[in-house]
Amino acid sequence: MALLFIAKDPNTNGTQCPTAWVDDEAQEIVVQGWKAGDALLTQCLESGSIPDSEAVVRLPIRMVPAIREACDVADRLGVR
Template sequence: MALRFIAKDPNTNGTQCPTTWVDDEAEEIVVQGWKAGEALLTRCRETGSLPETEAVVRVPIRMVPALREACDVAERLGIR
């Protein structure tokens, strides 16, 4: 199994919303979030560059339980 669905944002209609997965083959936590606007990108770049192969996304604080669950699943799978 490659991609394990964890959760969608509980405060949305279930489509086009922040989502978390664990990819056990790639050994990664995958996050769908809202695209960062220019103001946030500028603030993020204050701590370093943003390569073309990376993106800044925003997820609401209410997604913390889903992110924790993704971390727990990765840990149980032995992903480090």
């Protein structure tokens, strides 16, 4: 199956907005979010380094239901 679309941010225009997917082959939850600004990155770096292969993204709290659904879908698919 690979990438399964879960939801887009319900309060945006439907394009270029935070989105959640489940990738059952890679066994990952995939998110699209807003890029973190310098101030947020600085705060995140207080907890440790961020490798070049990773990124900090922001999601609005209203995406919590979509992230929960992604987790539930991953559970049903047996993604571990």
